[in-house]
Amino acid sequence: xxxxxxxxxxxxxxxxxxxAAEEPIVVASKNFTEAxxxxxxxAQLLESEGFEVDRKIGLGGTKICYDALVEGDVDVYVEYxxxxxxxxxxxxxxxxxxxxxxxxxxxxxxxxxxxxFNNTYALAVPRQxxxxxxxxxxxxxxxxxxxxxAVSHEFLERPDGWPGLQRLYGIEEIPDGIEHALAYEAxxxxxxxLTDAYSTDGELKRYDLTVLExxxxxxxxxxxxxxxxxxxDPRARNVLRRVGGTLDDVEMSDLNAAAVFGGRSTESIxxxxxxxxxxxxxxxxxxxxxxxxxxxxxxSRNTGRHLFLVAAAVIPATLVAxxxxxxxxxxxxxxxxxxYIAGLMQTIPSIALLALLIPLVGIGWLPAVxxxxxxALLPILRNAVTALTSIEPTLRRVAVAMGLxxxxxxxxxxxxLAMPSIVAGxxxxxxxxxxxxxxxxxxxxxxxxxxxxxxxxxxxxxLILEGAxxxxxxxxxxxxxxxxxxxxxxxxxxxxxxxxxxxx
Amino acid sequence: MSAAQDSAVVxxxxxxxxxxxxxxxxxxxxxxxxxxxxxxxxxxxxxTLLQLVNAVLRPDEGSVEVLGGGVPDTGxxxxxxxxxxxxxxxxxxxxxxxxxxxxLLARLERWDGDAVDARVGELFELVGLTRDLDHRYPxxxxxxxxxxxxxxxxxxxxxxxxxxxxxxxAIDPITRVDIYGEFEALQGHxxxxxxxxxxxxxxxxxxxxxxxxxxxxGVVQAGAVDEVVSSPASDQVRRLLESGA
Numbered sequence: 001x002x003x004x005x006x007x008x009x010x011x012x013x014x015x016x017x018x019x020a021a022e023e024p025i026v027v028a029s030k031n032f033t034e035a036x037x038x039x040x041x042x043a044q045l046l047e048s049e050g051f052e053v054d055r056k057i058g059l060g061g062t063k064i065c066y067d068a069l070v071e072g073d074v075d076v077y078v079e080y081x082x083x084x085x086x087x088x089x090x091x092x093x094x095x096x097x098x099x100x101x102x103x104x105x106x107x108x109x110x111x112x113x114x115x116x117f118n119n120t121y122a123l124a125v126p127r128q129x130x131x132x133x134x135x136x137x138x139x140x141x142x143x144x145x146x147x148x149x150a151v152s153h154e155f156l157e158r159p160d161g162w163p164g165l166q167r168l169y170g171i172e173e174i175p176d177g178i179e180h181a182l183a184y185e186a187x188x189x190x191x192x193x194l195t196d197a198y199s200t201d202g203e204l205k206r207y208d209l210t211v212l213e214x215x216x217x218x219x220x221x222x223x224x225x226x227x228x229x230x231x232x233d234p235r236a237r238n239v240l241r242r243v244g245g246t247l248d249d250v251e252m253s254d255l256n257a258a259a260v261f262g263g264r265s266t267e268s269i270x271x272x273x274x275x276x277x278x279x280x281x282x283x284x285x286x287x288x289x290x291x292x293x294x295x296x297x298x299x300s301r302n303t304g305r306h307l308f309l310v311a312a313a314v315i316p317a318t319l320v321a322x323x324x325x326x327x328x329x330x331x332x333x334x335x336x337x338x339x340y341i342a343g344l345m346q347t348i349p350s351i352a353l354l355a356l357l358i359p360l361v362g363i364g365w366l367p368a369v370x371x372x373x374x375x376a377l378l379p380i381l382r383n384a385v386t387a388l389t390s391i392e393p394t395l396r397r398v399a400v401a402m403g404l405x406x407x408x409x410x411x412x413x414x415x416x417l418a419m420p421s422i423v424a425g426x427x428x429x430x431x432x433x434x435x436x437x438x439x440x441x442x443x444x445x446x447x448x449x450x451x452x453x454x455x456x457x458x459x460x461x462x463l464i465l466e467g468a469x470x471x472x473x474x475x476x477x478x479x480x481x482x483x484x485x486x487x488x489x490x491x492x493x494x495x496x497x498x499x500x501x502x503x504x
Numbered sequence: 505m506s507a508a509q510d511s512a513v514v515x516x517x518x519x520x521x522x523x524x525x526x527x528x529x530x531x532x533x534x535x536x537x538x539x540x541x542x543x544x545x546x547x548x549x550x551x552t553l554l555q556l557v558n559a560v561l562r563p564d565e566g567s568v569e570v571l572g573g574g575v576p577d578t579g580x581x582x583x584x585x586x587x588x589x590x591x592x593x594x595x596x597x598x599x600x601x602x603x604x605x606x607x608l609l610a611r612l613e614r615w616d617g618d619a620v621d622a623r624v625g626e627l628f629e630l631v632g633l634t635r636d637l638d639h640r641y642p643x644x645x646x647x648x649x650x651x652x653x654x655x656x657x658x659x660x661x662x663x664x665x666x667x668x669x670x671x672x673x674a675i676d677p678i679t680r681v682d683i684y685g686e687f688e689a690l691q692g693h694x695x696x697x698x699x700x701x702x703x704x705x706x707x708x709x710x711x712x713x714x715x716x717x718x719x720x721x722g723v724v725q726a727g728a729v730d731e732v733v734s735s736p737a738s739d740q741v742r743r744l745l746e747s748g749a
Contacts, residue, residue, distance in 0.1 A: 398595040401560055401667075402657075403584030408612055416599040493643055494599055 024052035025236055028059040028068060028077040028444070032180060032457045033259050033266070034119065034200060034224075034252065038078040040270035042226060042240065048274070048281030049239045056363070056444040057266075058454050061154055062087050064358060064443060069227060070107045073362040073444075076228045076240065080119060082220035084111070084227075086160035095220065110230050112237065113244025114223040117200060117252040121155065121219045122211040124197040126187055130210040137215040141171050149175035150183060151196040160220055161196070168218050181459045184209075198222075200249055202257025203459075224252075242279040260459055295466070298451070303470055306447035309365060309440055310433045313372030318426050321377050325384030325418075326410070335385065342381050345374040350436050354443050368440035368447075375436055376429035383425030387418035420490045427482035434475045438467060448474070512536040512665060512697040513557055517566035526552050527722045528565065534714060539691065539698040541712035541729075543705055543744065548718040550701040554667055557699060558587045571664050585609060588658030588696075592670040594650040596642040596657070602649075603638040606656045613661065627656040630693055631686040648679040652686065659694060666698045672707060684710055705744060709733070717741050 025046055029039025039057045046053050056074060059065050066088055068074040079088075085095030089103040100111055125135055125147075133144060141147070155161035156177050165171065175194075178186065183195035184203045197204060197211065204211065224247075226240050247255075255273060258264050274280040321342075328335040348356075350371060357367035391414065399413045441449030448467040455463030486495055511533040519528035526549040534540040542550045555561040556568050559575045568575055576583050596605045603624060610620045628635060631652040642650055651671060658666055672680050688711070691698065702708050708715060709729055716726045717737075725737040736742040 392595075394591060394593060394595045395597060397560070398589065398591060401555075401558055401584060401589040402609060403581040403587075404612075405581045412600075412608060412612075413597060417597075419599075491599055491641065493641060 024054040025232070026054045026056060026073065026075045028056040028065055028074040030062065030065055030077070030079075031058040031060055031442075031453060032198075033202070033256050034198065035078060036266040036454065036457060037255055037259060037270050037273070038115065038224060040266050041243070041273055042076060042078065044267075044270055045239060045242065045274055045279065045281065046236060049235075050281070051233075051236055051239075058441070058450070058457060059363065059444045060442050064355065064363065066227075067358055068363045068444070069109060069229060071359075071362050072229065073364065074229075075232050076226055076236075078115075078224055079111075079227045080222035080224055081111075081114070082120065082160060082222035084225075085220060087158050090159075104227070105230075108230050110228055110237075112226040112228060112240050114225040115243050115247045115252070116223075116245040117247045117249045118221050118223055119198045119200040119249075119252065120214075120222045121161065122197045122199045122204075122214070123194060124187070124204060124209040124211050125194045126190075127208045127210045129193050130212075135210070135212065137213045138165070138169055138218070139215050140212070141169060145173055147173075147193045148191070149173060149194040150178040150186060150192045151175045152180040152183070153177040155196040165218055168216055179456060181456045184459065200252040200256055202253055202255075202260045204253070206257060206261055239281065246277045246279065247273075266458070299466070299470060302446065302448045302450055302467065303474065305365075305445075306434070306437055306449075306471070306474065309368055309372060309437045309445060309447050310430060312365075312369045313433055313437075314376050314426065314430050317373045317376035317429060318380055318422075320373075321380035321425070322384050322422060324377075324381055325388060325422075326414070328385050329388040329414070339378075339381065339385065342378040346378045348374075350375070350439050351442065354439065358443060363444045365440075365445045367443055368437065368445035372433045372437060372440070376433055379428040379432065380422065380425035383421040383428075384418055387421035388414060391417050417494075420486070420494050423482065423486050423489060427479065427486075430478050430482070431475050434471060434478060438471050510536045512571060513699065514569040515553075515556075515566065516569070518556065518563045518568060519565040520549070520552050520556065520561065521564050525721060527718070530566070530723050532716065532723055532726055534697070534699060534716075536697050537695050538713040539700060539711055540714040540716060541700045541702055541708035542716045542718060543702060543708050544718035544724075545744075546703060548720075550703075550718055551669055553718070554669055554699060554701050557665075557667060558584050558589060585613070585661055586664045588661070588663040588666040590651075590654045590658040590666070590668050590671045593674050594642070594647075594654035594671075596650055596653055598642055601639045601641055602633075602645060602653055605642070606653055606660055608657070608660075610660050623660060623662075624656070627659055627690075630690045631655055632682070646679075647675055648683060651675055651683060655687065655690065659690065659696070662694070663696060666696050668698065668700045670702055671700075673702070673704065687711065705747060717744060719744075 027039060027043040027046065029035040036057055039055075043053045043055050043057070059068065059074070059077070062079070062083055065074065065077050066079070069077060081095060081100060084100055084104070085091040089100070091099050091103055097111075104111060123138060130136065134140070135144065151162060156175065157163070162175065178192070178195065180196075183192070184207050186192045187195060187209065188207055197209070199211065203209070226243065228237060228240065255269055258269050259266050324338055328338055353371045353374065354367060357370055361367050361370065395413065395417070399409050404413065437447050438449035438452055440447055441453040448471040450467065451463045452467035455461065455467065513532075513534040515530045515532040518530040520526045530553070542553060544550055552561060556563055557570055559580055571586065597608075600608065606624055606627070607620045610623065615623075625635065633649060633652050633656070637645065637649065642653075645653065651674075654671060672683060675683060684707075700708070700712060712729055714727070715729045715732045717724045717732065719740055725732055725741050732741065733745060736745060
């Protein structure tokens with residue numbers, strides 16, 4: 001039975017967690033190209049000095065990464081000074097090193113020396129559009145209300161993003177939100193005219209984009225700096241100081257371009273950066289440490305993790321939902337509340353639910369499993385309750401009058417009669433979870449969403465497919481497995497495919 | 505009426521209400537080892553009275569004595585297993601085969617396989633079912649076969665009493681006559697006290713020894729079938745008897 005394989009995998013994954021418990025340094029990164037490269041560089045640098053590293057590269061946006069650092073789920077990630085001053089800490093006036101350090105200290109966080117380049121926000125338009133309209137400065141924007149603008153979701157909300165820019169320059173239009181990695185494609189195919197960019201993005205040159213001059217000096221400075229927990233091993237901190245002042249704007253821009261257009265992996269780009277700058281450690285194994293796993297290894301790791309997430313959510317959800325369904329069946333007053341609450345869970349957008357769980361349980365697989373569990377409850381619960389309440393009253397009367405004990409009644413009458421619907425509900429839940437689990441990569445839970453998120457950030461279709469195709473296949477496979485389970489558990493004439501009212 | 509030694513069920517001043525009283529002050533004794541039929545217009549409380557016997561319902565006034573004792577407060581399942589029960593439409597479990605339906609209680613009582621098989625064989629022979637049907641699901645059986653199976657299930661544990669709630673009313677008339685014969689064979693073999701609820705006076709006269717006529721919120725007349733037929737207590741009873749003449 002394929003269920004056995006799933007369980008065995010789950011056990012293997014769970015066991016590998018137990019082994020990893022000897023406190024490696026957790027290196028995270030935000031989820032765009034530059035962050036991948038710098039996060040990987042930090043990880044390799046530490047490994048080259050013999051530290052054990054747990055990578056959470058591409059973990060998420062500012063809030064997710066910073067909260068994880070404060071919670072102790074992450075030990076180091078690369079952030080930008082402007083972001084710290086504006087989005088994380090709200091520092092008034094010029095954000096000096098001193099002010100930033102004071103603001104971070106209460107969180108148990110310390111800022112190390114910056115990489116040296118300034119990756120500030122910029123507004124980019126295709127050169128052709130800029131020339132046709134005579135656009136050169138941000139202060140020209142109010143004269144072009146018909147420009148089709150789309151900026152990243154974070155930029156749209158941040159005080160140092162669109163809201164502040166709008167106020168200072170008197171722009172009235174509100175742009176649409178768009179995933180940053182998709183914005184350049186949208187510019188190239190002419191579906192938008194303007195987006196926010198980072199000044200070190202490799203795409204600026206590649207797509208022939210003009211950066212509008214920030215003529216009123218709105219955008220703060222965004223120096224890339226490693227943020228570490230103050231309780232990080234001092235030796236590790238010293239190693240990380242080596243990155244200070246190693247990259248200027250042009251060099252960073254070239255590294256980014258190498259990832260997006262040069263077809264090189266962020267891992268190998270990070271490695272050559274460390275080697276070129278001569279800051280790699282002396283650990284003999286450093287070269288071997290580079291994570292160069294094959295497609296097959298990545299696929300099986302991601303798929304295994306994905307199955308673990310789904311199984312760890314759906315199996316407990318099945319037990320809880322079926323238990324609840326029987327409670328509802330026996331105590332009808334209980335039913336409305338329980339079904340409402342399960343329904344409510346279903347309506348919370350998955351990304352929002354994942355984000356809400358971070359302050360409660362941190363990042364990684366646990367919040368993902370909890371979120372998936374909540375999503376799995378409703379289809380199983382609803383199916384089981386419908387099945388139980390639609391059991392013919394005569395059969396219930398006979399079961400009582402025959403003298404079946406409550407446990408026998410369950411085992412021999414109610415459970416088997418509800419089984420086709422319960423199996424159908426679990427099947428729906430499993431397929432929903434396989435899809436939703438791809439989003440779990442946004443909070444560092446891994447799985448098949450990992451290559452998708454990374455592929456989005458690197459604008460790499462091959463990577464996106466590396467997650468999307470197995471996820472879709474897994475969903476189809478799950479359908480097949482459940483058909484087999486149904487054949488095994490339910491006599492032919494009672495199967496959901498033959499019974500009206502139980503199919504979803 | 506006093507509780508004679510040979511009464512299997514004794515009602516003393518029994519009343520039952522849901523919103524309104526269904527009936528009140530029922531005093532009645534049903535003879536042991538005989539078949540009693542409860543007849544009356546629909547809605548007069550026949551099924552309610554029957555459900556007081558196996559304690560699916562409890563009386564709101566008065567007391568019910570069954571098989572020489574009061575209805576127990578605990579261990580109701582063991583009590584109910586001494587009382588077989590069959591309903592209109594047979595009520596077989598759709599997920600169990602014929603033989604699984606019939607033998608369910610015996611298996612729960614941990615009878616050994618041979619004993620189960622022997623009892624199933626004995627009952628099938630009495631009601632005219634053949635063993636090649638053993639592994640069919642209810643939907644693969646005819647209506648008549650399902651009802652025979654319902655009777656066998658009720659009789660599986662050799663109960664002290666058999667309650668039948670209009671068990672033959674959904675069967676076509678020709679099959680019904682056959683089943684009457686088989687029921688009588690079963691009855692003759694098992695000698696079990698039977699209480700039959702029916703709206704069909706002909707069925708009552710054919711199968712029962714003792715007749716209970718209900719109506720107007722209570723029992724109108726009760727007695728041996730011949731007695732009731734020869735001297736109906738009221739015009740209402742006379743009309744009822746004539747309706748099946």
